[in-house]
Amino acid sequence: xxxxxxxxxxxxxxxxxxxxxxxxxxxxxxxxxxxxxxxxxxxxxxxxxxxxxxxxxxxxxxxxxxxxxxxxxxxxxxxxxxxxxxxxxxxxxxxxxxxxxxxxxxxxxxxxxxxxxxxxxxxxxxxxxxxxxxxxxxxxxxxxxxxxxxxxxxxxxxxxxxxxxxxxxxxxxxxxxxxxxxxxxxxxxxxxxxxxxxxxxxxxxxxxxxxxxxxxxxxxxxxxxxxxxxxxxxxxxxxxxxxxxxxxxxxxxxxxxxxxxxxxxxxxxxxxxxxxxxxxxxxxxxxxxxxxxxxxxxxxxxxxxxxxxxxxxxxxxxxxx
Numbered sequence: 001x002x003x004x005x006x007x008x009x010x011x012x013x014x015x016x017x018x019x020x021x022x023x024x025x026x027x028x029x030x031x032x033x034x035x036x037x038x039x040x041x042x043x044x045x046x047x048x049x050x051x052x053x054x055x056x057x058x059x060x061x062x063x064x065x066x067x068x069x070x071x072x073x074x075x076x077x078x079x080x081x082x083x084x085x086x087x088x089x090x091x092x093x094x095x096x097x098x099x100x101x102x103x104x105x106x107x108x109x110x111x112x113x114x115x116x117x118x119x120x121x122x123x124x125x126x127x128x129x130x131x132x133x134x135x136x137x138x139x140x141x142x143x144x145x146x147x148x149x150x151x152x153x154x155x156x157x158x159x160x161x162x163x164x165x166x167x168x169x170x171x172x173x174x175x176x177x178x179x180x181x182x183x184x185x186x187x188x189x190x191x192x193x194x195x196x197x198x199x200x201x202x203x204x205x206x207x208x209x210x211x212x213x214x215x216x217x218x219x220x221x222x223x224x225x226x227x228x229x230x231x232x233x234x235x236x237x238x239x240x241x242x243x244x245x246x247x248x249x250x251x252x253x254x255x256x257x258x259x260x261x262x263x264x265x266x267x268x269x270x271x272x273x274x275x276x277x278x279x280x281x282x283x284x285x286x287x288x289x290x291x292x293x294x295x296x297x298x299x300x301x302x303x304x305x306x307x308x309x310x311x312x313x314x315x316x317x318x319x320x321x
Contacts, residue, residue: 005169007051008121011042012114015105020045022066022104023114025131026053027077027162028155031096038153038164045070053100054080066102073107075133101162103131113137117166124168124230135161150318168232169194172313175220175248176238177205180263183306184236185213191310198223198248199239221247229255234313236293237262246275253285259316261293261309268292290316 007023014021024041041051041059043066053062058080069076078100103109109131116139120127126148128140144163147153153165170193174181177199185195197215199205205215216223220239229235235252237245240263252260253276262272269291276286294308295315 007040007042008114008166009118010050011105012111012118014042014044014048015111015114019048020070020104020106022070022102023109024053024062024066024078024100024102025162025164026098027101027153028099029096030098035098038151041066043067043070054098058098058100062100062102066104069102069108070104073104075104075108076102077133078102101131101133103137109137113139121166121168124228124232126165126167126231129164129166130161131164132160132162149320168230170317171196171227171233173198173224173227173229173233173235173248174238175199175224175236175245176240176263177201177209177215178238178240179302180238180305180309182209183303184238184309185210187306187310188313191314193234196223196227198227200244219247220244221251224248224251229257231256231258233257234259234317235261236309236313238293240264240268242272242275246272249276249289250279250281253281253288259290259313260288261290261312263293264291266292 011021011023022043024043026035026037026039029037035053035055039053041049041053041062043049043063047063047067049063062078065076065078081097105111105114117127117129128144128147130140131137147163147165148167151165151167153163155162172188172193172195174185174195175198177197181197185197188195195213197205197210197213198218198220200217200219202217205217229252235257237249239245245262249262264272272291273286290312294305295312297308299305299308
């Protein structure tokens with residue numbers, strides 16, 4: 001998790017250091033707003049800032065309001081119109097309007113509640129922070145399935161209760177450092193995934209073939225087990241070798257990962273199903289496998305196959321599997 005993603009953690013650190021702190025959250029937008037709903041800015045009582053609510057258009061005004069809110073110990077709802085000129089300065093074609101909720105830590109957002117949020121984020125547990133000007137501030141792990149799947153923060157039907165979704169970063173585990181992986185891994189990173197490549201064959205999974213990527217030369221089942229398979233992780237098996245694919249697949253079928261894809265023809269997949277049945281996996285568990293992997297878009301080259309795989313992963317993530 002990079003610094004820009006650690007806004008709640010930074011606010012908690014500032015508060016515990018005795019500086020005072022507030023969290024400013026974009027709760028509503030109209031038009032071409034620079035930042036999406038749920039974006040956050042942390043402000044310390046000494047005027048330090050981390051994060052963004054507008055890409056630079058109104059941060060100065062939000063900081064001034066946040067300092068007042070920290071001193072008064074009260075939440076405040078702010079509304080700003082971003083002019084076309086300001087929007088153009090941050091790379092937008094036209095302006096919009098944003099509403100920002102400012103919550104001082106301690107007096108409004110309890111330290112214990114913020115700590116619980118930070119601990120959930122560290123543990124990669126999806127959590128919803130429920131808040132508002134008058135709402136009781138609480139954390140919920142259930143009851144927001146659509147919001148969790150879509151990474152969509154927003155107001156509830158009452159127009160007063162705001163739900164801020166804190167999902168763990170997306171991850172993609174690729175087993176098999178083959179040509180398709182050379183295209184898929186950078187595509188996935190561009191799409192917001194943190195990729196991990198596993199292949200015990202060092203000549204395949206080399207720095208020269210995958211510059212700058214995280215590569216494990218473990219057996220796939222060991223690598224997958226060490227990395228973990230949670231609700232924000234997708235697994236793609238590309239080796240075409242049952243000795244490598246099957247052990248990782250066995251780990252995945254009884255895990256919480258949201259996507260499992262395996263390369264191979266319909267005939268190859270049928271043999272894969274037979275092997276999994278022989279190992280004692282149920283029809284429902286085996287049905288989680290997307291095989292042949294990827295959407296049927298007529299892909300031919302490794303890069304095109306990578307596009308089809310990433311598209312299917314995103315389809316399952318956003319629309320359900």
